[in-house]
Amino acid sequence: MxxxxxxxxxxxxxxxxxxxxxxxxxxxxxxxxxxxxxxxxxxxxxxxxxxxxxxxxxxxxNKEEVLRELVRNMGRDLRAHLAAEISDARDRLDAEARGLRAFLAYVAGHPWMYRVLQEAQFVDESIYREYYEAFGESYLRLLDVAEADGEVRPGDNRIRVWALMGMAHFLGLRYGLWERDVPLDRVVDTVRDLLRSGLMTGEHNNE
CATH class of the missing domain: 1.10.10.60 (Homeodomain-like)
Incomplete structure (x- = not known):
């Protein structure tokens, strides 16, 4: 050796x-x-x-190095895949919807992804954090551009990014990995409506 x-x-x-x-x-x-x-x-x-x-x-x-490189490679592949899927999106809302659909389909086609990430968290947390932080920085640039273009309201995009990533993460678990009992179009349309209109009814929006 x-x-x-x-x-x-x-x-x-x-x-x-x-x-x-x-x-x-x-x-x-x-x-x-x-x-x-x-x-x-x-x-x-x-x-x-x-x-x-x-x-x-x-x-x-060694085995730890191949895990680190695997997680990095998975992150690069996923980001490239999503970038290609949203390249001709009409606006940020359309990009979010297309990106989510592409992510859910990707998870379904890569059933080991979540398990590998969980394993990385307990082998060396820095590997796990690097994956999500790289994803977050890439996502943040997109939201900042959308805000500058007037497509999203001004706000703290760094917090928004982690909220959106968290939502996609658990949607991927539930509808891409654990159960596929709901059509992806329904999942995506529900999230699109949430992003466009929020959660509260009109009478509560100004509170």
């Missing part, structure tokens, strides 16, 4: 290397998601990826 204390550059230098690293990350997602971080071994990852165990150490020092 190589000396894991030595610094190294694990960035693949060839297309084949990039493909191998990607297979290892996908295999790690399934292993951590299905077995849990502590029960899954590096041998489980390499077996699922179809590579020799020694190949793992060409890309990652």
């Amino acid at each position: 190589p000396d894991q204390s030595l610094p190294r550059d694990s960035a693949p230098r060839t297309r084949r290397g990039a493909q191998t690293r990607s297979r290892l990350l996908r295999a790690a997602e399934e292993a951590f998601g299905s077995r849990g971080y502590h029960r899954a071994g590096i041998s489980d990852i390499t077996l699922a990826a179809g590579v020799a165990q020694g190949t793992f150490y060409s890309y990652f020092r």
Whole structure:
């Protein structure tokens, strides 16, 4: 086994290397998601990826490093996916609705995502926080632009971002992962109405 204390550059230098690293990350997602971080071994990852165990150490020092890189990779992939889905949105409300729908569909297609994030929280909370803070900073820029364009009311967008992320997180659990008994259009339309009109009736809006 190589000396894991030595610094190294694990960035693949060839297309084949990039493909191998990607297979290892996908295999790690399934292993951590299905077995849990502590029960899954590096041998489980390499077996699922179809590579020799020694190949793992060409890309990652240890199991914790592959978890960190996996969570970062998941965050980048999800943000890129959502950005593409809302690229031609008419306004911020339309972007929120499209983004939520795309997120719920993404969760349904990536059933291990939440489990991996939960595992990361207890292995090293900094991995977990980094995922959500990176997401929050990206989201904040979008809300700030929408406010500057007059599409949303002035307010503390940093707090708004975490409120919106929290809502999407639990909607993803309930309607994307646990149960899919409600059509996504109904979920999205309900949230769109909440964002557009608020929760209170008209007689209470001015209190």
